[in-house]
Amino acid sequence: MTIVLATFSGLIARLYMLRRDYRQYPSYPQGWAIHLFIGFIGALLGAILVPSLIEVEFAAVSFLLMAASQFREVRNIERSSLEKLEHTELVMRGTAYIEGIARVFEARNYLAIWTAFIVAIVSEMTIHAGWMVQIPAALAAGAIAAGVLNQLMRGPSIGDIADVKMTEIGFDGPILVVGGVSVMNVGLTTARERYLKQAVAAEIIPRDVEAKATLANIGQMQAIAHDAAAMVGVYMDVGEQEFTPLVRRDPESGKLVMVMIPSEDNQEAFLEAVSNVPVLETAIRKPLRSIAGRMMDGRG
Numbered sequence: 001m002t003i004v005l006a007t008f009s010g011l012i013a014r015l016y017m018l019r020r021d022y023r024q025y026p027s028y029p030q031g032w033a034i035h036l037f038i039g040f041i042g043a044l045l046g047a048i049l050v051p052s053l054i055e056v057e058f059a060a061v062s063f064l065l066m067a068a069s070q071f072r073e074v075r076n077i078e079r080s081s082l083e084k085l086e087h088t089e090l091v092m093r094g095t096a097y098i099e100g101i102a103r104v105f106e107a108r109n110y111l112a113i114w115t116a117f118i119v120a121i122v123s124e125m126t127i128h129a130g131w132m133v134q135i136p137a138a139l140a141a142g143a144i145a146a147g148v149l150n151q152l153m154r155g156p157s158i159g160d161i162a163d164v165k166m167t168e169i170g171f172d173g174p175i176l177v178v179g180g181v182s183v184m185n186v187g188l189t190t191a192r193e194r195y196l197k198q199a200v201a202a203e204i205i206p207r208d209v210e211a212k213a214t215l216a217n218i219g220q221m222q223a224i225a226h227d228a229a230a231m232v233g234v235y236m237d238v239g240e241q242e243f244t245p246l247v248r249r250d251p252e253s254g255k256l257v258m259v260m261i262p263s264e265d266n267q268e269a270f271l272e273a274v275s276n277v278p279v280l281e282t283a284i285r286k287p288l289r290s291i292a293g294r295m296m297d298g299r300g
Contacts (some may be wrong), residue, residue, distance in 0.1 A: 002123040003047045005135065009142030010043020010116030011036070015149055017108045035105065038074060039112045039143030042067060046116030050124055064113075073110045078102040090236060091229040091245055096219020099117045100214045100280045104153070111149045118145040158204060158224065161211035162256075166267055167203040169195060169259060178257040184242075191242045194261065198235065200270045204256040210286055212254035217283035221247040224258060224277045231273035233263030 004178035018035050045067050052059070079102040086092055093101075122141040158164065171192055176183040178201045187191050204224070206212040214220065225245040236243035245260035250293045262270060288294055 001049055001131065001134065002138075003044075005142075006047030007040070007043045007052070007119035007125050009119040009146075010046055010112040010138065011040050013142065013146035013149075014039025014043065014108065014112040016146055019113065022165065026225045035108075038071070038109055040070070042109045042112040046113035047120050049117055058088040066241040067108075067113075071106050074103040074109060075106040078105045090227070090234060091199065092222065093226045094219050094222030096217065096280050096282050097223040097226065099282060100223075100278075102279070103281065104289070106154065106192050111146070111153070113151060115142055115145045116264045118142065123255050133269050149299040155281060156279045157275060158277045158279060159277060162207055162213060163203075163205045164271055164275045165203055165205075165255060166271065167201050169201045169221035171196070176259065178248070178259045179250075179255070181248050181255075181257045183246055183248050183256060183257065183259055186242055188242065194243075195259075198265065199259055199261045200265070200267055201257060201259040202271060202274050204258065204274065206254055207271035208288075210288055213285035213287050214279060216249060216254065216284050217280070217285070220280050221249070221256060223280055223283075224256070227277040228258065228273045229260060231276070232266065232269050235261040235263050238243070 014036060015140045018032060018039070045064055049064060061260050079098055082093065082101060083095075084097040086098070119138045119142040123134055123138040126137045129137075171186070172182070174187055174192070176184050176186050176192075176195060186195065204215060225247050229245050234243070235243055243261050245258065247256055247258045249256050258274060260270075
């Protein structure tokens with residue numbers, strides 16, 4: 001009963017965490033079949049771990065270590081797949097974003113193990129109370145564990161570390177200027193007219209020194225451009241480089257500016273899209289945790 005309950009809970013937890021959003025990844029049904037099967041293996045390992053320890057069968061630990069090495073291979077497979085698909089994107093994700101997605105898929109398999117492990121512990125603790133207590137208690141523990149672990153995996157978004165607001169678009173000759181920051185050279189008159197007529201632009205103003213350092217990451221800037229384009233749509237075709245969404249940094253203030261021509265003119269949706277872009281784990285910087293960083297901020 002313990003193994004069945006724990007395996008079922010771990011698999012359901014993996015299914016709960018496996019969902020498609022605007023990124024349309026993983027694909028359905030092939031991608032789901034792969035990740036659910038790997039999640040089932042993880043859940044089974046977490047389920048048998050507790051009974052094995054109770055029976056003093058420490059060989060189960062070796063199987064757990066073997067599974068961990070296989071789950072690391074999941075990250076490599078996801079990274080390789082996304083890198084091969086990168087050239088099919090109108091607005092590329094960037095290597096930092098791809099690495100973040102690959103890490104998430106690896107970590108979620110470990111969460112399936114933890115959920116099954118917690119359910120197995122509760123099941124063994126309530127086994128003498130009868131199945132009418134054992135089953136509800138184990139399933140409740142699984143639901144709580146899956147919800148808490150999934151919440152702990154949620155990182156901050158751009159809106160949590162910066163203020164996002166609309167800004168003006170103009171030209172200094174052929175140079176596109178957004179929020180006082182020179183973005184790029186737009187040579188064609190027709191392209192400049194389209195920018196002035198249809199483009200939207202936003203300022204991303206960091207709230208503190210650590211946010212400023214985080215937003216300075218090139219991978220984070222590319223992720224903002226990709227996600228905004230994915231959520232609101234982009235007005236461009238293959239080879240139209242002048243209409244590619246761009247994010248540039250103001251060296252003086254540390255703010256970012258983003259400009260794009262969306263498929264539909266909706267400024268609120270555009271701001272919401274930029275605010276909801278996840279902060280990449282590899283981009284997070286904490287300079288205030290160092291003496292030099294606090295000295296630069298006047299806190300040393």
